[in-house]
Amino acid sequence: MTSIVICTQTDCTKSEQPSTLTVAAAREQILASSKAVEGREQLSLRDSLGRILADDVIAPMNVPEHVNSAMDGYALAGEELPADDSRSYQIVGTAYAGSTFEGHCHPGDCVRIMTGAPMPDGTDSVVMQEQVKVESEQRITIGSGHHRGQNVRLAGEDIAIGSSVLNRGRRVTPADIGVLASLGIGEISVQRRPRVAFFSTGDELRSIGEPRGKGEIYDSNRYSLYGMLKQQDVELLDMGVVRDTPEALRRAFQSAAAVADMVLSSGGVSVGEADYTKSILSEIGQIQFWKIAMKPGRPLTFGHLGDALFFGLPGNPVAVMVTFYQFVLPALRKLAGGERYNPLTVQAVCKQGIRKRKGRYEFVRGIMQQETNGDISVTSVGHQGSGILTSMSRGNCFILLPESCGNLNAGDTVQVQPFACLF
Secondary structure (H helix, E strand, O other): OOOOOOOOOOOOOOOOOOOOEHHHHHHHHHHOOOOOOOOOEEEEHEEEEEEOOOEEEEOOOOOOOOOOEOOOOEEEOOHHOOOOOOOEEEEEEOOOOOOOOOOOOOEEEEEEEEEOOOOEEEEEEOOOOOOHHEEEOEEEEEOOOOOOOOOOEEOOEEOOEEEEEOOOEEEOOOOHHHHHHOOOOEEEEEEEOOOEEEEEEEEOOEOOOOOOOOOEEEOOOOHHHHHHOOOOOOEEEEEEEEEEEEEEEEHHHHHHHHHOOEEEEEEEOOOOOOOOOOHHHHOEEEEOOOOOOOEEEOOOOEEEEEEEEEEEEOOHHHHHHHHHHHHHHHHHHHHHOOOOOOOOOOOEEEOOOOOOOOOOEEEEEEEEOOOOOOEEEEEOOOOOOOOOOOOHOOOOOOEEEEOOOOOOOOOOEEEEEEHHOOO
């Protein structure tokens, strides 16, 4: 009689499972395998928003270019300012922004000046118009309490000619566009966008608009991936839903790798009979790892298809989003040529107890808010199942619970990662 061996459930947190990585180790392996894509393009300033600079930007001029007034008022020599009591001055002209006052300001004189106007010869200080007494169209009186150099912007005070203004690898912001415009720069060189191909796997999946049979579901993962990728500086190739057959997956992998710098699939990475992702990747590419000690998102396959990075994301919709933000996004930023991706985390007081076992990293969907006393607090959105996609929609942050963390009590301090910092 043949004996039957019943295996107990494996524990992904056990140290004797060498194929299971920590979150930090997995992220470092991914980043070590990622390098900036080659290629650049020249863009007009307005089209450069969100793109990655391919070169340092060196200032071709001073900003401001001339010493100028920071206020509407009266310009004069600082040594002429009264030390005590008050003094009367003759107005010898007016200096306007965009033009130069041609005269010279002598002792006992002042010049009416507008904000941004170059400082007239013989002046180095401005008294605000609200702080003078106008005696007539030709004379004013100034009291004590002023000092030399007040209310004056120096040439190059904001940007000095020849200085490095923006560094290569920076993602261009609206403020950066304004800075570049102030330097008269109309075009900049930016990195080529990484090309990302993505698809879902599963015979049970149907796209929006298709009829559904019994047991079939609408494909949400591709739409979530599209939304997350759309917020990044990438070119997208949506390859739709791929059937759960070795032949279909092989064709999809080969087609995607031929055109993309990164390939993303969702589903087909567990140990089910119809989960072929790992076997096909081993056949035509390379697997680097496929298990991470985390929840949700343990079955994440990372490797290469030719020169393209490959991520086989889990099939559960929450796990897709968690693994994208924690692993795919840092790699995308590196491919784009940007700076190392370090999203903001903040401390918050957890307002409820949370059950957590040590040994794995958990990303709990939470709702953070600011209390009336200014403190940041956070609560769980509720049920944390990896199929509950509404937990991502209702939440606004991840509560980060590392491997060393156990059960939490109400009032404990935790680290949270706001969703708004992941874009």
